Amino acid sequence: MYALIYFMFTPALQGCRDHTAGHHCHICAPGYYGNITGSISDCSLCACPRGNSKSFSPTCVLEGINGFRCDACLPGYEGRHCEQCSLGYFGNPMEPDGSCHLCDCNLAGSLNNDCDRISGQCSCKPGVTGRLCDTCEVRHILLEQQCISCDDDCTGPLLDDLDVLHRVISTLNFTGIVAVPHGFMSNMENMTTYLKESVHTSSVTTQTMDKTSEQLSEVFKDTDRLQLRMTQVVEHGYNVQNSTVGSLNKSKELMGFIETMQTTVKVLIEVAKSLNETIGSDIQLSDRALREYQEDVSSKLESMSINGFNDHYQNATKNLK
Numbered sequence: 001m002y003a004l005i006y007f008m009f010t011p012a013l014q015g016c017r018d019h020t021a022g023h024h025c026h027i028c029a030p031g032y033y034g035n036i037t038g039s040i041s042d043c044s045l046c047a048c049p050r051g052n053s054k055s056f057s058p059t060c061v062l063e064g065i066n067g068f069r070c071d072a073c074l075p076g077y078e079g080r081h082c083e084q085c086s087l088g089y090f091g092n093p094m095e096p097d098g099s100c101h102l103c104d105c106n107l108a109g110s111l112n113n114d115c116d117r118i119s120g121q122c123s124c125k126p127g128v129t130g131r132l133c134d135t136c137e138v139r140h141i142l143l144e145q146q147c148i149s150c151d152d153d154c155t156g157p158l159l160d161d162l163d164v165l166h167r168v169i170s171t172l173n174f175t176g177i178v179a180v181p182h183g184f185m186s187n188m189e190n191m192t193t194y195l196k197e198s199v200h201t202s203s204v205t206t207q208t209m210d211k212t213s214e215q216l217s218e219v220f221k222d223t224d225r226l227q228l229r230m231t232q233v234v235e236h237g238y239n240v241q242n243s244t245v246g247s248l249n250k251s252k253e254l255m256g257f258i259e260t261m262q263t264t265v266k267v268l269i270e271v272a273k274s275l276n277e278t279i280g281s282d283i284q285l286s287d288r289a290l291r292e293y294q295e296d297v298s299s300k301l302e303s304m305s306i307n308g309f310n311d312h313y314q315n316a317t318k319n320l321k
Helices: 002-009 155-171 179-280 287-320
Strands: 060-063 067-070 089-091 100-102 110-115 122-124 140-143 146-149
Touching: 155 179
Parallel strands: none
Antiparallel strands: 060 067, 089 100, 110 122, 140 146
């Protein structure tokens, strides 16, 4: 019974109307402002900012008699009614459906990350353009994170001539001219545009190509020295191979000679044995015959020693050195 009476006479439990809140519906609900007098229009919507269907602050507070101030602007918004963008943001929240966005400036091409709060234009470095400072200006090209001018003493006059030629071609009136000349001039214009772009590219890459050429020259010198060294190694290898083959041939020749000498020695041994047997069998030879036979054997051995062993010994010693 008491619980029912409490429910009937407690405004918070009965529910508040007309954008009011609190235990006694005595304040405006979040997102609204005003003085509670009992009227249905006491609480008004927080317009943060006015004129925009979106609200960039969930709450506001009463300020003055009929005024208000937005007290919780979202990141990127500021002002009494969150009507302007903060530093680093751009846009116009005062426009219908307007909002604020990050500047997002290109760090390499901009002076800082701040931009115009309305247009969003970033502060660009010299030679750089674009809202985000992410594009090189005409006659500039990006090189090592910088926009370098192509307008030097060499490339500049050529680009000027190409611009003049392009303007002349653009002002020509081809009305009533047959298709062939018009096609020729159109091709000429395309070639001019292509040549202009090529000159831009070539003028910018000259510094890079010079550096690359120097590096390639050093590499070429290194490979040239390596080739010379390899030639010397190969030539030495050929010499070693030829010397080895010569030594092998001489060794084979010496082996052949030794085998021949061994055969000859064997024959002489057999002859000596036969001589001993003959002497032992009481076959009487004259002293003169024995002396002649002995002298003949000594002469043969001496000749073999002089003509064979000495020459082959010297050749073998020379080849083995």
